[in-house]
Every structure is written in C-alpha cells, then in structure tokens.
Amino acid sequence: MSYPLQHTTAPWRIGVLFSRTGFMSVIEETQYQGTLLAIEEINAAGGICGRELVPVSYDPGSDSAAYGHYAKRLMIEDEVSTIFGCYTSSSRKAVLPVVERLNGLLWYPTLYEGFEASPNVIYTGASPNQNSLALCRHLMDNYGSRFYFVGSDYIYPRESNRVMREVLKANGGSVVGERYVSVHARWQDFLPIVQDIRRLRPDVIFSTVVGEATVFLYQAYANVGLDPRKMPIASLTTTEAEIAAMGFDVGEGHITAASYFQGIEGEANGSFVRKFKKRFGEDASTNMCVEASYFQLHLFAKALEQANTLDTEVLRAMVLGTTFDAPQGTVTVNPNSGHADLWTRIGRANRQGQFDVINQSREAVHADPFLIGYGRATAQAGNVQ
Ligand code: ACM
16 A cells, blocks of 8 residues: 555644743743643644644753754754754854854744844844834833843844944943843842932933843832833843742832733733743743743644745745734734834733733834834834834
8 A cells, every 4th residue: 555645644844942940931931831722723624735733842041052953953863954942042042153164944923133144044033123123112101211221241232232222322222231231140139229229310221131030120119119100121021920039029110122912912821821821820920931932833834834845945934924813912024124114013911911002113123134214213112102
C-alpha cells in the first residue's frame, strides 16, 4: 500500500523560545501562554492547510546567550526555520546572527528600542514612535519636564533612554539623573536610587527596568513614601504581570505606555480575555506581551495559509502586509520594515491591578523603527489625542 499524499498531513513544526524560569519568567511565561493559546486555537480550527502546528519549545532560563544556543539547535538539529520568542533585546541580539546566517524567521513579540530591521525578523511589539513619543508628551503635559531615568543595564534601557533624552531635550525638558542596575538587581540595589530621587525631586521617573527587578524598584519607591500622583514611575515595560507580582497597592497610580491593556474595550479583546482565563485560570491577566505573542501566531497562520510552505523567503513575502483583527484593534505587518503597525495607549494602574486607559490613538500608528518620519518633537507623537 502506498500513501502518496501522506507528507501533506505532516505537522508544521515551529520553534518557541521563552524563559519559563529565571528572572525574566515573570513576563516570558505569559508570552509562552499567549503563544500556546493561539497554537491550540489554530489547531482546534483544523490547523493550517489541514496540518497541525507543533511547537518545539526550549526554556533559555533568562540567559541571553542560551537563546542563541537554542536558536541554533532549533534550526540545525530540529530543522525548524520559524521561531517565536525572546523578550529582552539582548536575547533577540543573540538569536539575530543565527536566523540571519541560516535564513530563519524570528517572530519577536516585545516592545524594543527600534533602530533595527532584519529581513529575518518580524517585529510585533512597539518601537519608539509607537510608545515613547506619546509617553513623553503625556508626562510633560501632566507632570513636568524634569525626568529621572532608571534602567536595567543592557541595550534596550540604554537605547530607549537615548531616544527619550533626545525627545525630551527637543521639547525643552531635561534629564536630572540616570542610573542603571544589574538585571539581577534586588530590593536593596534600588535603595540608593530612590534616596537619590527623593533628593533630586524630578517631575517623573522613567523606568526601563525589566523582569523581576521591576517589582523591587516599585516596592523600594513605595517604601520611602513617594507619591505616584505627584511623581509617577512611567514605563514601556511594566504590565499587568509585573503589577501582580509587586502587589496591586504598590503599582497603583503608575503609568505605562503600551499597545494593549487587558481592560481595553471591544469584542475581539473580550473574547481573547475570556479564552485566556478559561485556559490559564480566572486570576490570570492578559498584558501587552501575551497579546503580541497571541496575535503574531495568527498573522503567521494567515500568511502560512497563503504560502503553504515554511520556506523563509516565500513566507516572509506573504507576511508583509498581512492584517489581523487583534485584541488591541486591527494590526498590520508594515511591508516597509517588517514591524507591525500598532495602537498607542497610555494607561494608569488602578487598585485592581489593571490599567485605566487615559489616552489612545485613533488608529494604528505606522511602525517607523528608525524615526525617519519624525522630528524629535512630541507634537508629532503619532496621532494620540
Ligand atoms: C526589551 O528588552 N526589548 C524590553
């Protein structure tokens, strides 16, 4: 007996690389969940071209170099060409040479510092023109122009602060302090920083601290009695996940700019949140990173349905221009850069650990990772109202 069509029902194998252990797991575990939810949903609907998606998953344990190692293993030993993963820019930078050398496709669902556009990456998190510019404008309009920068010590915080400093200065503001801590920082590492903040009295603190250290920064701030109504911590990375880890009372009043919050209105989001809670528990909250991890799988599925091959050249050509009605609103992979056109929102954390949306764009903001179409004036901050 022969099975001439057997190969056409073989599953599509895809790589998944998120840290489910270590100091980044507070957020990357949720990215893993968003990825899994979408895969299960796509498979329940019959797969793609009748073929199931099967994830080949590794846990790099919050070690940036391990992402490069596992990306290589995925592509060479597991013969996988499409990989979904990475939160930190240092982990993306570790995977980049692998996917570029072996012609793979990395789907990256995290906001980052911009100024990169690899033909081997699809970027579905915000770049600075989709979050930093609007955040800077909001903070200057509502709190003042003297900013204090505190960040984890790696590429995203340093580069994100470079952009924020330029925008701030172009609009008459100033940076009154800039401090970096290890990604492994604990509570006591933030004590001299919050003392410095008390002494310098900036109008706002711009945090690019990531992972578990986020919890310690906000707790140290609360412990010295600083008041978010007068001098909030503003961030591009503090989501519902970090707020749950630090305590709702500790997070209350602080500001985050993001494309998505669990609390935004609309049926697409309502349905997404219900499905997420059904799968991962009533207390589980969605966040911007879960959402990007989820919708990028659906963008991939739409493109793969057309391409019917995981060949990177063919698939990428299909991905560019693909649109999906994501929980945040309609998103599109911008063909100019391989970055998604995303919504811009500003949220303030409330006592329930959720964000009240206090500002949002009227439509998705075109991705402009090199800030080509922008001066550094916040008046050009997308179309945020
Ligand atoms: C980041 O490292 N891109 C948050």
